[in-house]
Amino acid sequence: MLQVHEIRDNKEEFITALAKRGLDAKAVLEKVLAADEVRRNTQAKLDETLAQANTLSKEIGMLFKSGATDKANALKEKSSTLKENSKQLQDQLNAAVSRLEELLYTLPNIPHSSVPAGTDETDNEEVFTEGTIPELQKDALPHWELAKKYALIDFELGVKITGAGFPVYKGKGARLQRALIAYFLDKNTSAGYTEYQVPHLVNEASGFGTGQLPDKEGQMYHITADDLYLIPTAEVPVTNMFRGDLLMHNELPIRCTGYTPCFRREAGSYGAHVRGLNRLHQFDKVEIVRIEHPDNSYAALDGMVEHVKQILRELELPYRILKLCGGDLGFTSALTYDFEVFSTAQDRWLEISSVSNFETFQANRLKLRFKDTDGSNKLVHTLNGSALALPRVLAGILENYQTPEGIRIPEVLVPYCGFDMIS
RNA sequence: GGAGGAAUGGCAGAGUGGUCGAAUGCGGCAGUCUUGAAAACUGUUGAGGGUCACACCUCCGGGGGUUCGAAUCCCUCUUCCUCCGCCA
DSSP states (O other), rough: OOHHHHHHHHHHHHHHHHHHHHTTHHHHHHHHHHHHHHHHHHHHHHHHHHHHHHHHHHHHHHHHHHHHHHHHHHHHHHHHHHHHHHHHHHHHHHOOOOOHHHHHHHHOOOOOOTTOSSSSGGOOEEEESOOOOOOTTTTOOOOOHHHHHHOEEEEEHHHTTTOTTOOEEOTTHHHHHHHHHHHHHHHHHHTTTTEEEEEEOOHHHHHHHOOOOTTGGGGGGGEEETTEEEESSSSSHHTTTTTEEEEEEGOEEEEEEEEEEEEOTTTOOGGGGTTTTTOSSSSEEEEEEEEEOOOGHHHHHHHHHHHHHHHHHHHHOOOOOOOOOOTSOTTSSSSSEEEEEEEEEEEEEEEEEEEOOOOTTTHHHHHHHEETTTTEEEEEEEEEHHHHEEHHHHHHHHHHHHEEEEEEGGOOOOHHOOOSSSS
């Protein structure tokens, strides 16, 4: 959520910046400022009334003490009138605040100055690429065929017990999943991230805190009986651990990692691009989250990018990094780098990680602040990224490491798997 | 599931109707001392709104009520603790 006083001070800059997202925000921003004006005026009136009531109460107290009961009782009547007034004003104020908040909820984050303009993924900027795309044998298979051939994943079984998009991993497929999770967590913890195991269901307040609610309500599974949501990413529970906190400057930075399954409804997605592991309702992901001093957040973002690079290097997968353009940038993000691994058998790039700096956008909703060295309280910057999302990494490994003899296991994973070949 | 108890500033923890936005300790910040650091000592320090700055307003788990006046009394919800029962 954007901060009203920032909008007040930087209206023109915000309009320009939001235009990068293809958004004409002028009208909304003006509505925000108008609503804020109403809020402040109402607040001032209410404060005035309450101040009078407070003074009166003190007078009445004094009068009672000095024994002037008649005078005191006379003042009581006046006080009850003030009380009625203040109640009305309070209602008006509440209404003004919700109007303002509703408007603010519709506004996405301000893109960082380096974000390229653009309307969709074709305008994303490739900033880095590494690894060699392997030469596969003639009859190379896509991962869903390989998964079947080597009995690693059973999609039909998942359909039977739940529905499409809920695969069953078995045998060496299940073991490879577990190996990847353990490997990722080890990489993250040795890079200074503290490992967490968090709930997979969150309440409404958490959904609001990280920005999934109210605008992406339909993308989460909602357990209506208990009003809880299945997490679409570990970002939600992990970041919300700090909701409402006031941290000390020397507690920063905070670095967390956690493995969770992720649940996404992905309503309306069909076709070839969702085959196999490409797009699922339930998948596994290891996430990294950082809470940073505003001065350090972009250095931290670079650090996260380097960290993910290192992992992909070790896995020896061909990948590229995209800087997302304004039109493709997530609602809450100021700057996002997407990592894509090349799926050789499908001849296309698959997104496996998304690393973002949210600046104060989430922190403002979370009311997550820190006390700076000068004693002032400020919003922190929050960042997160996948390190990494499992299914497409698995797809990449299966496809790129296939040989006529079977699927080789990347060297770094062999100790975790206990085997070096799937055949 | 049954019976009790509790929720206060970044943290710990006093405070039972007006002078309480709230003692004290820790932590933070500034300083003294020190080559420097630590220790010790001194001062300072709750949050949000509002204002050019003051004033002023709100906030003692959430919501509601009693009262001229509520951290304090009542109702309700949530969470935690103790004891009993059940249980992976």
